[in-house]
Amino acid sequence: MKSLSEIETTSKRASRAAGFSWGVAEEVGKCIRLLELFGFPGIKNLNQYYQNRNDEIFEDLNLINQSNKSNKSNFCPITLGVSFLDQIRTLEKLKKCTFEGIAFPILLLPFLSRSSEIIGKKILFKFDENSFLINLNVNISSNLYLKEFPSKAKNVEISFLENEDTFSNDDWKSLYKLSENTFVEETDSLKQGAAGAGLTDND
């Protein structure tokens, strides 16, 4: 088994060899490490993407807008990922952005995951029939786990989820009521003697 340290170093060096700057290569190293840590096939897809770059041209998206459409070729997931990470504080304000044509969308995942941690919000990443809930760089839920990842995503939507409860108020009240069964009903004597602070705060 390869260690994450080996995965990071090799991904970084390969990215530099594939033509990215050292700074971007460092980002890719961290991201592939993260993908593998989360159990996604990072090395396999990075390798395939770099092999494809020998024959295919990919478009660099450096400045991300609300709606982003590639011209003839698909967007490079690395350049897009770095741009997304760098511009995350601006993008967050858009609530949602869309992309048409991203190569190897799995390679964008770790950039979104790190972005989610920076803004402190979950990110929903959907393309074609697939969806990923990216949770503050702590975990990623997906309906694609253990399946073959597509080498391109046609229609992509990325939404920033507000920090809201995932449950109803009634659910909360009901559970809270149950939790109260661990509390002791206070008698007058307990009210007088069991609290640390005084009963009045007017002195």
Add this chain to the structure above:
Amino acid sequence: MNIKLRDPNIIMKLSRLGSFHQSKLSFLRSFLKEFKDWQYQRDLFDLDKNGFGVAVYSFKKKERIYSLICFANEISDDERSDRVIATKWDAAFTLHDGVPSKNDIQRLKNEVPKQEVGRLSYKELTLSRANKSVRVFDHVVDNLSKGMQPDINLLEKVGYLYRTTAVYGSGKFGLADRFRIKNREEINGPFRLEMMLVYLVRQFTFDQVNHVAKHKNPKKAVQLDPKICKNLGIGNSTGLGMAPFIVNHPTLLNNWILCRETALKKIREIKHVASKDKDLFKNCIRNSIKNITSWNTESEYQLKKINLLLKNIRKFVKFLDDKFDFEQDYPFNEIYLWLEKETCEECIEYVVSIMMEPYNEIIEPLIRKMSSEEERYFNIPTNRTVEELRNIIEKKYPNILTINFEKKQNFKKFWFISKNKEEPRLADRFEEQGSNLEQPLAIARDIKELHNKLLESNNSLTIDKFLINNSNLRHVVRRAFIIEKFPYSEIQDNTISESIVPIDMLRLKLSFFGALKFDPRSDKWLRICMFQGAPLPNELKNYDEQWVYNS
């Protein structure tokens, strides 16, 4: 009195970093302290009459066990090389997490001797190999087998029976990644497990030499005197492999230096020094002189430094004896100011290390701050502006900005990774091929280029926009934001100049390891000794903390 931390623009110069010495903060000393109440044991010693075979040593506390597995092999003299590029060694070692099963030992027997081309697992923590100092090892075997102790002068001159050429950890060759074990309290300090490996290897070398001598002459052989053992360490040959580490781990480097600087600041701020602390300091200074006089090297560069150090230390001892009054307020501050004025860099840093000896209460909390959660500082704060970044650079890299990188001598060298051994190398870019594959270790040059670009950019431009057209400078943009928070994270020198002395970078790291007697063999590699004078495993429960000076 509030003493300021020393200026990174002075301390982080290579000549200063290359003058650092071991101290109480050093990893091998903090390792001994941490593991002194662990249960040491030799679990297996299955060597043949020539000393070849398998041995296992362990440290145990409660449910935690670390086991060193040693494989001693027969190699011919022409296969024995000091360099990292060798492929066979007299012995190979791994530190296993827990008690190794028979299957583990069998698996490791196939992999550990192969070192870089072998594969380890997450159950192994560190990996190393070592060669005999054949002359010394054979001499010791011969004498012990005749019932005599070996020639002390010869042993003192060399200082060890074996020397290692590399100690690997943190995920190399399949070893456990640091994140798997980082929350263990006993290894909350850098390189603890690497230190454990070297320490246990030292014991193996004594056991092996005794074993071979005994089999050579079972009736007459005697054991190596424990006092002699104590004064033997483990040698180490170190090349450029260590140099990129300190550039590639800026927050870790900062934490090491910051702890040293904080210790010095706190010691200088002590108003009244207790008599016992004064005596301990003075004794260590005096006793340490023999570490200098017994420091052997053929390197002219190092000999000059040693001679100057010796001269300066003697001058300092005379000053302490004849003129200095420890009863005055803030005596260590006075000493420091005198050193700055009267002595060389090597001497200043030597005495700074010894100043720490009396002060466990200052040093111990700092030792726990010497690791780094590097990932936390990796992201670039891209919402900051060009103006802010430029201000950081001008404030934090003032000397580097004065270097003229148009001049050939200032960018003559380049760092690269060799294809054969995947090891870092340094070469002349005007004479050798390969500079197009240069590693990102020319920080001074790239910071200067970044600064020039920032001067041409709009002040209010945010970094995310700046990076769109300056991706080639992304690695130094990251570093500049790191140095804003971590003042000692950067070498304030030119690592590609014609005059660079790479062993200064190695010495910095080795001093934090706790190495003694740096012996440069060229400007690119050196030999050192570790654990010379350190307590033996069976003495750990109650040992002299100042063993470095008193042995």
